[in-house]
Amino acid sequence: MTPSLNQKRSQQSQHIDARRRHHILAFVSYITSAVMFIYGFKNLHAELWLLPLILFITGSCFLVNVLVYQATKKLQRACTIEALLVGAFVLSLVYQGGHNNTALYWVFPFPAILFGLLGVRHALISNAFLVLTLAVMLFTPDLILAEYKDAETSRFLASLIIVIIVCWINDHYRERSHEAMELLQQSKELQANTDALTGLVNRRFLDSSLLPALAQQSDEFFPLAVIMCDIDHFKRLNDQFGHDVGDEVLKSVAHLFQQNLRQQDIACRTGGEEFLLILPHTSAIDARKVAEKIRLQFPQQRWVTNDTNYPVTASFGVAECNQTEQFYEAVKLADQQLYQAKHQGRNQVCG
Numbered sequence: 001m002t003p004s005l006n007q008k009r010s011q012q013s014q015h016i017d018a019r020r021r022h023h024i025l026a027f028v029s030y031i032t033s034a035v036m037f038i039y040g041f042k043n044l045h046a047e048l049w050l051l052p053l054i055l056f057i058t059g060s061c062f063l064v065n066v067l068v069y070q071a072t073k074k075l076q077r078a079c080t081i082e083a084l085l086v087g088a089f090v091l092s093l094v095y096q097g098g099h100n101n102t103a104l105y106w107v108f109p110f111p112a113i114l115f116g117l118l119g120v121r122h123a124l125i126s127n128a129f130l131v132l133t134l135a136v137m138l139f140t141p142d143l144i145l146a147e148y149k150d151a152e153t154s155r156f157l158a159s160l161i162i163v164i165i166v167c168w169i170n171d172h173y174r175e176r177s178h179e180a181m182e183l184l185q186q187s188k189e190l191q192a193n194t195d196a197l198t199g200l201v202n203r204r205f206l207d208s209s210l211l212p213a214l215a216q217q218s219d220e221f222f223p224l225a226v227i228m229c230d231i232d233h234f235k236r237l238n239d240q241f242g243h244d245v246g247d248e249v250l251k252s253v254a255h256l257f258q259q260n261l262r263q264q265d266i267a268c269r270t271g272g273e274e275f276l277l278i279l280p281h282t283s284a285i286d287a288r289k290v291a292e293k294i295r296l297q298f299p300q301q302r303w304v305t306n307d308t309n310y311p312v313t314a315s316f317g318v319a320e321c322n323q324t325e326q327f328y329e330a331v332k333l334a335d336q337q338l339y340q341a342k343h344q345g346r347n348q349v350c351g
């Protein structure tokens with residue numbers, strides 16, 4: 001259960017990455033199309049009809065793409081279409097030559113744009129494809145309308161490859177450092193939410209991870225049962241055998257819970273010898289059966305050493321809730337039931 005709740009942070013970082021791509025898409029679409037329209041109108045001469053046509057068509061496609069994205073919110077699809085438009089624009093511009101044969105200068109921003117839109121792997125493949133196609137076009141002058149000087153094309157391709165490699169290294173290490181920071185953050189979060197002695201989640205986990213998950217994915221949890229469990233006369237055990245033995249007993253109790261709970265259940269150490277078991281999609285009646293089953297296993301364990309079998313027992317209180325706001329009320333009710341179980345002589349389940 002804990003790892004699935006930890007996905008929260010990974011979702012956050014995906015959200016930030018989606019914002020980054022959203023801004024690149026918006027910038028490329030609105031600003032670049034505006035520049036294209038301006039240059040399209042500036043070059044609206046009879047002998048240069050192909051250049052304004054390329055600029056108007058690409059600018060319009062960019063605009064349509066971003067408007068469809070605004071309406072549908074399908075970011076991945078919009079970025080892929082934008083990248084295809086970028087590729088088509090670069091190739092057609094180099095084919096035509098641009099105003100005064102300046103097309104090659106305009107190509108340089110686009111590798112970086114592809115990295116921004118597609119992510120490292122896909123951007124690298126797209127850029128490699130783009131450079132290869134450009135190389136074929138530039139070294140086969142018959143294929144294109146424009147006339148570039150040989151020295152110009154080779155220097156252009158060399159510079160473009162350098163730009164692509166620098167973008168690739170930059171994005172690759174940006175992603176790696178992002179992943180490393182996320183892992184570090186996740187492990188810190190896990191540490192902060194884990195009880196060092198038993199390895200169970202602790203009380204902090206309830207507020208930091210469980211409650212947000214209950215609120216966001218209530219269908220996955222409710223009706224939810226809680227079981228409060230407290231080891232009976234634990235002080236006596238500590239006094240008789242020492243604190244270290246007490247610690248070992250706590251670890252064995254945690255192990256007993258883990259053996260008896262389902263994968264989706266959560267065992268939490270809320271205090272010294274007090275535990276809270278959280279059972280999603282479980283009624284109080286069923287939780288009571290679970291508590292009873294665990295209770296009956298206490299006398300069957302060898303608790304202290306192989307020579308001395310100290311009779312450890314535990315008391316349980318059970319409650320149920322059906323919405324996030326009732327969670328702590330249910331915990332309180334289970335605690336009252338636990339108090340009742342203690343009051344009635346311990347080693348029993350109430351609620």
Ligand SMILES: Nc1nc2c(ncn2[C@@H]2O[C@H](COP(=O)(O)OP(=O)(O)OP(=O)(O)O)[C@@H](O)[C@H]2O)c(=O)[nH]1
Pocket residue numbers: 197230231232233234235236238242243244245246247250271272273342346
């Ligand atoms: N070994 C060990 N003991 C702990 C730990 N945390 C709390 N305790 C002890 O747990 C004992 C709890 O004692 P009480 O609250 O009096 O409860 P109890 O003796 O279990 O009695 P009832 O709950 O009424 O059955 C205290 O002696 C604490 O020192 C821990 O991490 N390790």
